[in-house]
Amino acid sequence: MKKFLLTVSMTSSLFANEIDLDNLLDDFANENDLSNTTKVEKSGTMQLVVYTREDLDRLHYQSLKDILNMQRFFTYRESRFGYSDLVKSEPMRVGKAGTLVKVYIDDFELSTLQYDTASHVLGNIELNFVNHVEVYQGPPSFEISTKASLMVIKLYTKNPQRDSGNKVGVLSDNYGSYSTFFHTANADDDLKYFLYMSKSDFQREVIKNGDTDLSRDEVRKHLMSTFEYKENKIHLQYIEKKQDGFLTNSWDATPTKDDIEQSFLNIGYKKDFLEDRSATFKANYTRTIDTVDFMDDQPLPILSQLASLKLMVPTFVYGEEYKSKDEIASVSINKKLNLKNHEIFMGINYTSKKLTDIQNDYVVKDFFTQTYGTIPTYNTLTKQNLYSIYVQDAYRVTQNNTLLLALKLEKENSSYFDNETLLTSRVSHTYETNNFTFMTYYTKMPVNKISYLFNSNSTKKDLKNEYITLYGHETKYKIDNFDISYNIMDFKLYNMFYMDNNGFYNSENQYKIIFNSLRLNYTFSDKHSLMLDLWREDVNMEEDQLQYYKDGLSMRFLNTFEKLTFANEFVFLRTNEEGISDQNEWQYNLGITYKYTKDLTFFVKGENIFDNRAGYQYLNYKNDSEAIDSIEERYSFGMEYTF
Amino acid sequence: MKKYILILLIGGTSLYGVSSESKIIKLIFTSLLNKSEISVYVEELPKKEIVKEAGFSIANICSKADIVYASKILLGCEEKPLFTDSYMSFLNEENAIGAFYWKKGRPNILFLRHRVEKFQLHMPKKLQKYQMESL
Numbered sequence: 001m002k003k004f005l006l007t008v009s010m011t012s013s014l015f016a017n018e019i020d021l022d023n024l025l026d027d028f029a030n031e032n033d034l035s036n037t038t039k040v041e042k043s044g045t046m047q048l049v050v051y052t053r054e055d056l057d058r059l060h061y062q063s064l065k066d067i068l069n070m071q072r073f074f075t076y077r078e079s080r081f082g083y084s085d086l087v088k089s090e091p092m093r094v095g096k097a098g099t100l101v102k103v104y105i106d107d108f109e110l111s112t113l114q115y116d117t118a119s120h121v122l123g124n125i126e127l128n129f130v131n132h133v134e135v136y137q138g139p140p141s142f143e144i145s146t147k148a149s150l151m152v153i154k155l156y157t158k159n160p161q162r163d164s165g166n167k168v169g170v171l172s173d174n175y176g177s178y179s180t181f182f183h184t185a186n187a188d189d190d191l192k193y194f195l196y197m198s199k200s201d202f203q204r205e206v207i208k209n210g211d212t213d214l215s216r217d218e219v220r221k222h223l224m225s226t227f228e229y230k231e232n233k234i235h236l237q238y239i240e241k242k243q244d245g246f247l248t249n250s251w252d253a254t255p256t257k258d259d260i261e262q263s264f265l266n267i268g269y270k271k272d273f274l275e276d277r278s279a280t281f282k283a284n285y286t287r288t289i290d291t292v293d294f295m296d297d298q299p300l301p302i303l304s305q306l307a308s309l310k311l312m313v314p315t316f317v318y319g320e321e322y323k324s325k326d327e328i329a330s331v332s333i334n335k336k337l338n339l340k341n342h343e344i345f346m347g348i349n350y351t352s353k354k355l356t357d358i359q360n361d362y363v364v365k366d367f368f369t370q371t372y373g374t375i376p377t378y379n380t381l382t383k384q385n386l387y388s389i390y391v392q393d394a395y396r397v398t399q400n401n402t403l404l405l406a407l408k409l410e411k412e413n414s415s416y417f418d419n420e421t422l423l424t425s426r427v428s429h430t431y432e433t434n435n436f437t438f439m440t441y442y443t444k445m446p447v448n449k450i451s452y453l454f455n456s457n458s459t460k461k462d463l464k465n466e467y468i469t470l471y472g473h474e475t476k477y478k479i480d481n482f483d484i485s486y487n488i489m490d491f492k493l494y495n496m497f498y499m500d501n502n503g504f505y506n507s508e509n510q511y512k513i514i515f516n517s518l519r520l521n522y523t524f525s526d527k528h529s530l531m532l533d534l535w536r537e538d539v540n541m542e543e544d545q546l547q548y549y550k551d552g553l554s555m556r557f558l559n560t561f562e563k564l565t566f567a568n569e570f571v572f573l574r575t576n577e578e579g580i581s582d583q584n585e586w587q588y589n590l591g592i593t594y595k596y597t598k599d600l601t602f603f604v605k606g607e608n609i610f611d612n613r614a615g616y617q618y619l620n621y622k623n624d625s626e627a628i629d630s631i632e633e634r635y636s637f638g639m640e641y642t643f
Numbered sequence: 644m645k646k647y648i649l650i651l652l653i654g655g656t657s658l659y660g661v662s663s664e665s666k667i668i669k670l671i672f673t674s675l676l677n678k679s680e681i682s683v684y685v686e687e688l689p690k691k692e693i694v695k696e697a698g699f700s701i702a703n704i705c706s707k708a709d710i711v712y713a714s715k716i717l718l719g720c721e722e723k724p725l726f727t728d729s730y731m732s733f734l735n736e737e738n739a740i741g742a743f744y745w746k747k748g749r750p751n752i753l754f755l756r757h758r759v760e761k762f763q764l765h766m767p768k769k770l771q772k773y774q775m776e777s778l
Contacts, residue, residue, distance in 0.1 A: 021752065021769070021770070024663050024667050025667070025752065027663035027666075028667060031662060158748065159745075162745040162748060163745075164745070167747070167748075598747075598749065599747065642747040643747075
C-alpha cells in the first residue's frame with residue numbers, strides 16, 4: 001500500500017513537473033494582462049467591454065473602426081465630409097451621439113471645442129500602438145470620466161517595459177491601400193519610452209454621383225510616444241491627415257474640389273505623488289488645425305455683408321476656404337482616499353478652450369469678369385473656460401451593498417454666452433455576490449456648449465445648456481467560463497438645440513431613447529469563445545414628431561487552432577421608421593491570423609464580405625434615393641514582425 | 644499511512660490555486676537544483692509571496708540560500724546563482740544564470756549555458772530550448 005501511495009505521489013509530482021513551460025508562460029501573460037487592473041479596480045462600472053491585448057492580437061483589428069462597428073446601439077458611420085460619426089443623424093454636422101462619445105488615450109482626454117470630442121479625428125485610428133481598449137456605455141464612474149457621455153472609449157498605449165524591442169508591420173488591401181508602422185520601446189531602470197510611427201495611404205471605393213467621382217481617400221502620418229522618468233509620464237502624439245472631403249457641403253453632392261487637411265497634436269504630462277501615490281497631477285494640451293478647400297459647380301446664394309458698404313447683398317458662393325485652430329488646455333489634480341468603508345475620489349479641473357479662425361473665405365465669381373476670387377467672411381475667436389470641482393464616494397454599506405454618490409460643480413464661462421453654473425450628479429446602488437451583480441443608477445449631466453452655436457448673430461446669449469438624464473439597471477451573472485448581462489437605460493435629452501429662422505433655440509420637447517441589451521460571453525476553452533450581443537433602442541424625437549426603433553445583433557466566434565486563429569463576426573441591424581418599410585442590413589467579417597513563429601504573424605481579413613450593409617442616404621446624393629456604405633466590402637492582408 | 648495520504652494530497656494539489664508565476668518559479672528552481680528542499684533568498688515583498696506560494700523556504704541571509712531571485716545582484720549574494728526578472732541584469736551580471744522577463748509584448752525565459760554550468764546546476768531536457776550558448 002505504501003509503495004502504491006508513494007508511486008502515485010511521485011507520479012503526481014512528476015506530472016506537476018511535466019507541465020509545459022510554454023503553456024505556463026501563456027497563462028502568466030493572461031493573468032498579468034494590463035487590462036486586468038481595470039476589471040478589478042472598476043468592477044462596479046457599468047456596461048464595460050474590454051478588448052485585452054490577447055483579444056486584439058487574436059482578432060487582429062486594424063483600426064478603432066473595427067471595434068466601433070461591433071458596439072451595440074451605435075455603429076461606425078461617416079459624415080458627408082468623411083469624418084467618423086457614430087449616429088444616423090443628418091451628418092451635415094456632428095450629431096448628438098458624436099458629441100457624447102469621449103475618447104481618451106492613456107487617461108488623457110482628446111477633444112475639440114468644435115465638437116466637444118475628438119471622435120471624428122480618431123474614430124478610425126489604427127490600433128498598432130494600443131495595448132488594450134475599454135469601451136464604456138452609459139454613465140461611467142468619475143474615475144473614468146466626469147464628462148457628459150453616452151460612450152467613453154479608452155485606449156491604452158503599449159507598455160515600454162513589456163514591449164521592449166521593435167516591431168514592424170505592413171498592410172495592403174484590394175483598393176490598393178498601404179500602411180506601414182514601426183515601434184520601438186525600451187525600459188532602463190528609471191527611463192522608459194515607447195515610440196510609434198506609421199505612414200498610411202488608405203484608398204477607398206470611388207462612388208459615382210452622375211459625372212462626379214466621390215472619394216474618401218486619406219493619407220495619414222502618425223507619431224505616438226510615451227516617456228516615463230521615475231514618477232513622471234509624458235505623452236506626445238501627432239497626426240497629420242490629408243483626405244478627400246467626400247460629398248462636402250456641396251448642395252447637390254457634386255463638389256469640384258474637396259481637400260481637407262488636418263493636424264492633431266496632443267501633449268500630456270502626468271505625475272503621481274504623495275507617499276502612497278494616491279494623488280495625480282495631469283496637464284494636457286490638444287491642438288487641431290483644419291484646413292479646408294471646397295468648390296462646387298452650383299452656387300449657393302446667401303446674404304452677405306459687404307464690409308465697405310455695410311449692406312447686406314446677395315452673394316453666390318461657389319466654395320469655401322478656411323483654416324481653423326482648435327486648442328484645449330487643461331490641468332487637474334485628483335486624489336483617492338480610502339476611509340474605512342468609503343472609497344473617495346475627488347479633484348479639481350481647469351480647462352481652457354479656444355477656437356481661432358485663421359482664414360475664413362467664401363469663393364465667389366465676379367459677375368463682370370466671370371473670374372473666381374475670395375471674400376472674407378468673419379474671423380472669430382471663440383473661447384470657453386471651465387472650472388470644475390468633483391467628489392465621488394463609494395460607500396460599502398455591507399459586504400455586498402455599495403452606494404455611490406457623485407457630484408460635480410462646474411462654472412462654464414464663454415466669450416459669447418451668459419456664464420453658467422452646471423451641476424452633474426450621480427447616484428447608484430450595487431449589490432454583488434460571487435456570481436451576481438445588480439446595479440441601478442440615476443445621473444443628470446449638463447452638456448457643455450460647443451462652438452457651432454457661437455457667433456450666430458441671432459442666437460440668444462441666454463441659451464441654456466442641454467442636459468441628459470439617465471436611469472438604468474444592469475444585471476450580470478458570471479461563472480468561470482460564462483457571463484451574461486442585461487442592461488436597460490432610459491435616456492432623455494432636455495433643452496435640445498434646434499434652429500429656425502431666428503437662430504438656435506432650446507426645445508421644450510425631449511429627445512428620448514430607451515436602450516435594451518443582452519450580452520453573453522461563453523469561453524469553450526482558452527482557444528475558443530463566443531460573444532453574442534442582442535439590443536434594441538426605441539427613439540422618440542418629440543420636436544420632430546419622429547418615432548422609430550432599431551434593433552440589432554452582434555456575434556463573434558473566435559477559434560484558435562495551434563498557429564491559426566479564425567475570427568468570424570456577424571452584425572445584423574434593422575431600422576423601423578413610421579411610414580417607411582423596415583430596413584434590414586447585415587455584415588459578415590472573417591479574419592484569419594497565422595502565427596508562423598512567436599515573432600512573425602501573417603493575416604488576411606474580409607470585411608462586409610457579402611456587401612450587405614445598407615449604408616446611409618446622404619442629403620441630395622442621387623435625390624436621396626441611394627445609400628453609401630461606411631463599411632465597404634474590403635479584403636486586406638499583411639504581416640508583422642517583432643525583433 | 645496518514646503521512647503518505649498527506650504527501651499524496653499535497654503533491655497532487657500543490658499546483659492548483661496558485662499563480663502561474665509561482666508555478667513557473669517552482670518548475671524552474673526544482674529542475675535546476677534537483678533537490679527536494681530549496682531555500683531562496685529574496686528581498687522584495689511580491690517576490691517573497693511568489694516564492695512562498697511555490698512552496699520554497701526563504702533564506703534569512705544570502706549565504707544560506709540555494710538561489711537568489713531578484714531584479715539585480717544583491718549585497719552579499721555575489722557567490723550565489725541569480726535568477727532575475729530583468730533582461731538588463733541578465734546581460735550584465737556574471738552570476739545571472741537565467742531570467743524571466745517581458746520583451747516584445749510577451750513573457751520570456753532564458754538561461755545561459757556557461758553560467759548554469761559554473762554553478763553546477765542541472766539543466767533538464769525540457770528546459771534546454773530556453774538555453775543560450777552565449778549572449
